[in-house]
Amino acid sequence: MPVHDIHSYSNPLESRVTHVELDLAVSFREKKLRGAATLALETAGRTLVLDTRDLNILRVNGSAAGFTLGPRDQFLGSPLTIQLPRGVRSVVVEYETSPQASGLQWLDPAQTAGKQHPFLFSQSQAIHARSWIPIQDSPGVRVTYSARINVPVPLTPLMSARIVRPGHFHLPQPVSPYLIALAVGDLQFKALSKRCGVWAEPSMLDQAAREFEDTEKMVQAAESLYGAYRWGRYDLLVLPPSFPFGGMENPCLTFATPTVIAGDKSLVSLVAHELAHSWSGNLVTNSTWRDFWLNEGFTTYIERRIQEVLYGRRRSEMEFAIESGELEGELKELKPADQKLVIDLSGRDPDDGMTMVPYVKGALLLRRLEEKHGRERFDAWIRSYFDQFAYQSISSEEFVAFLRKSFPGENVDAWLHQPGLPPDAPRIRFDFGSTPTHAWSTQEWLHWLRAQPAGLSAAQMSEMDQQWDFTRSGNSEIAAQWLLMAVRAGYRPAYGRLEQFLVEVGRRKFVKPLFEALVKTSEGRARAEAIYKKARPGYHPITQSTVDAILR
Ligand SMILES: [Zn+2]
Numbered sequence: 001m002p003v004h005d006i007h008s009y010s011n012p013l014e015s016r017v018t019h020v021e022l023d024l025a026v027s028f029r030e031k032k033l034r035g036a037a038t039l040a041l042e043t044a045g046r047t048l049v050l051d052t053r054d055l056n057i058l059r060v061n062g063s064a065a066g067f068t069l070g071p072r073d074q075f076l077g078s079p080l081t082i083q084l085p086r087g088v089r090s091v092v093v094e095y096e097t098s099p100q101a102s103g104l105q106w107l108d109p110a111q112t113a114g115k116q117h118p119f120l121f122s123q124s125q126a127i128h129a130r131s132w133i134p135i136q137d138s139p140g141v142r143v144t145y146s147a148r149i150n151v152p153v154p155l156t157p158l159m160s161a162r163i164v165r166p167g168h169f170h171l172p173q174p175v176s177p178y179l180i181a182l183a184v185g186d187l188q189f190k191a192l193s194k195r196c197g198v199w200a201e202p203s204m205l206d207q208a209a210r211e212f213e214d215t216e217k218m219v220q221a222a223e224s225l226y227g228a229y230r231w232g233r234y235d236l237l238v239l240p241p242s243f244p245f246g247g248m249e250n251p252c253l254t255f256a257t258p259t260v261i262a263g264d265k266s267l268v269s270l271v272a273h274e275l276a277h278s279w280s281g282n283l284v285t286n287s288t289w290r291d292f293w294l295n296e297g298f299t300t301y302i303e304r305r306i307q308e309v310l311y312g313r314r315r316s317e318m319e320f321a322i323e324s325g326e327l328e329g330e331l332k333e334l335k336p337a338d339q340k341l342v343i344d345l346s347g348r349d350p351d352d353g354m355t356m357v358p359y360v361k362g363a364l365l366l367r368r369l370e371e372k373h374g375r376e377r378f379d380a381w382i383r384s385y386f387d388q389f390a391y392q393s394i395s396s397e398e399f400v401a402f403l404r405k406s407f408p409g410e411n412v413d414a415w416l417h418q419p420g421l422p423p424d425a426p427r428i429r430f431d432f433g434s435t436p437t438h439a440w441s442t443q444e445w446l447h448w449l450r451a452q453p454a455g456l457s458a459a460q461m462s463e464m465d466q467q468w469d470f471t472r473s474g475n476s477e478i479a480a481q482w483l484l485m486a487v488r489a490g491y492r493p494a495y496g497r498l499e500q501f502l503v504e505v506g507r508r509k510f511v512k513p514l515f516e517a518l519v520k521t522s523e524g525r526a527r528a529e530a531i532y533k534k535a536r537p538g539y540h541p542i543t544q545s546t547v548d549a550i551l552r
Helices: 202-211 213-226 269-276 289-311 313-333 358-373 375-388 397-407 414-418 441-449 458-468 475-490 492-504 508-518 521-537 540-551
Strands: 016-027 032-043 047-052 056-061 067-069 076-081 090-096 104-107 119-122 143-150 156-159 162-165 168-175 182-185 186-189 196-198 234-238 253-256 283-285 392-394
Touching: 016 508, 032 047, 076 090, 143 156, 143 182, 156 475, 186 202, 186 392, 196 202, 196 213, 202 234, 213 234, 213 289, 213 375, 234 269, 234 521, 253 269, 253 392, 269 289, 283 289, 289 313, 289 358, 289 397, 313 358, 313 441, 358 375, 375 397, 441 475, 458 475, 475 492, 475 508, 492 508, 508 521, 508 540, 521 540
Parallel strands: 016 143, 196 234, 234 253, 283 392
Antiparallel strands: 016 032, 032 090, 047 076, 056 090, 067 076, 104 119, 119 182, 143 168, 156 182, 162 168, 186 196
């Protein structure tokens, strides 16, 4: 059942949309989608309220008395209110998007790998679907969808759905609107197994397919733990480097940053993570963004479990230990209210809740339950949780009630409603080596770099650079960490690489700390402003708003 969601104007308790049919044409020249959304209603009251943001509504068919578009709220957008005639079963909204749509990024050919064709991709989580589809944009609402997407030759459209035939899509499983996704570009496909494959620009395809060759094994590992994969195909789409996140778990088609292609599979835990969302997040979904940890905590925990099956306990514990360390660092900076798993986001953008807390504190809670009740019993419980709530959106309260059915008396209140880590939080320990070798994995390098003392001199940085060639590292994680240290140390030989990296890569995880470090000195601020002038036009709206706030 949908619940009240402070981040949606929609009224699913009165009138509920259950299927969306999109018919859209993509204009790269105007940076607009134009067409119609046909919304099928399961229950229809007197009005239907949809979420929109910056949409130009051209016409509404099926309305009794036209429509009204309310004032624009900076986070929520504008409610579209449609008067419904008695007995109506569907409404057609004709509309076009704005070139500034927060959920779409339009890339010039220069921003792609091939440099020949433009590229478009959507990022609907958390509440950006409304900027390209008039919809009840709450994770508590679930819809099936179909779509016809018209694109200029020779580009290929892809969606988070089955491809019925080129340009035609259908997703028969009901999902929350933030999981509706679209990408258009010069894209080619390479199969990895019968049900898995990679889409990428032609020049990236072979490299991507090699990096992600373990994908089918990951699906099988997840199935052996948590039951059948229910979405048909599992494909990956490699996006241009401006993609603001590591990955996005769009059903049937994970969107991924090219910055995880390291050449040695050292960063493929991202695939395990996005795949895990096929159970936690896409199958069982947080009903509002207050309970985002239900999506991300479960997923981070399952990611480690998949990784353990494929690459062994040592590697999964190492990554868990690194993340726990990152969480502890972030907890020192965050307001107490934002350290709770159940977070109060009233009056805020739900993207504000995207800290390490829902991910790693959530995963640590599940790890604690596993240790306390035993892996066998707890695995069986998680599997029953997915079966019980499949294709439903639920709250933390429903999670607790279901947990207590199997484990009476279990109390996780401190985890959900108190800041920081409770005293019973598991400590993930890993014995990192202290003498670097070329055999080290990305994670071992990261740990070693982060453990370097504060206040390194430029001379010390130079010595490390000569020995290990960090400034020229093609591994984005190592490069980002090194560049951060270079900014702090005032290590000038890395400044050229810093600018190149920030102009090319728009992944928020890398960009944000670098700009934050730069603005700490007046010289750094001047450098940040000069770099940002070049970099900003290539950034996604989400990354732009993050960096705008840092430089303001
Ligand atoms: Zn995730």
